[in-house]
Amino acid sequence: MATERQIAANRRNAGKSAGPRSRAGKRRARSNAYRHGLTTAIMPGATLARQVEKLARKIAGNARDEIVLELARDAAYAEIELARVRRVKVALIERAAALAALGTPRLFNSAQEAIRFLNSVVQGKTPAMPNPVDPSATMPTEEVERTAEAIRRALPELVKLDRYESRAAARRDKAVRQIIKSRISKKINL
């Protein structure tokens, strides 16, 4: 563990840093604020930009006004995000159906079991390490039930994605409303 002097020296040195210089370092630093990854682009920048532009032109229709096009780009980006969240949701369900769990296998069946194990370690005993719980043992074999069970097991993640999806939909709706508003005011001022 670093001493307080070392920590202070590290902070001082970090303050002098101009950030990563190498291409690899910059790439690493890009994911420093990584949380769930959905806000970062998975597609190469150019492909995403092309897709956004193509969709934005469709949304903007005949409009050549740069403001409308920019709003249409916002709507297009949100729409692409929506599609992505939907694909992620299905991928999570499929993964839970195939592996019976989304995380690594649990070591204990319950909190009580874990506490019992830790207590015996504290008391100086050497309990045998439990075998990891096999989540697939309780997975139904019939396809429909298996999918339902997979959804049940992926529910906490699906709820989080649902909130993300709602926000993307709200951003798209807002951009579309502004496009309409902009079109109306333009027509009125003709």
Added chain:
Amino acid sequence: MSQSSAGRALELISRPGLTITESAGDYDSLVKSLQQEISPRGFIEHMYVADMSAIVWESLRLRRCAAAIINMAFRAALKNLLVQFWKNPDEPAPYQESEVLAFEWFTDPNAKQRVAEILNKFHLDETAIEAEAIRSVAADLELLDRMLMSLEARRNRALRSIADYRASFAEKVQQVSDRIINAEPLLRIRQPAGGASA
């Protein structure tokens, strides 16, 4: 814009993935019926119809899942009830027998009769099994319900967006036509004035 060109553009982004148990044909039928019902015009309306299709599809998926979760909880629920109701106070809980009877209840009419008799002693019927099954998975059902409510709200917003879009388009047409109509007398006044002075 033709429906097919809008459809092609939207297919790139809006077609949601389907799980292994879902049918692409069923999804396409749903999209088609919504398109027939709403008759979308223009890309934005097509986009909202595609969004609604995905939302309705996911709602159906979650509803099916809720029903399956309850069904799957039936056996364990019945076993729990039998352990509670079957035992005599001075005997150990009959876990093994309860498990066997709960298993046979699904296929054996005699086992069904036996369970009915045990439940009847406490003035209960098979509804008690369903209640116990729902109670045991209530936390999951609540999460599913929350997701369904959020999907319903988004479906309604998508419908409202189409209505607003159409209303604003109609309003736009009306405002432009109002301007033309209001401008008309000015044109008329100018024309005779020019003609008179000539």
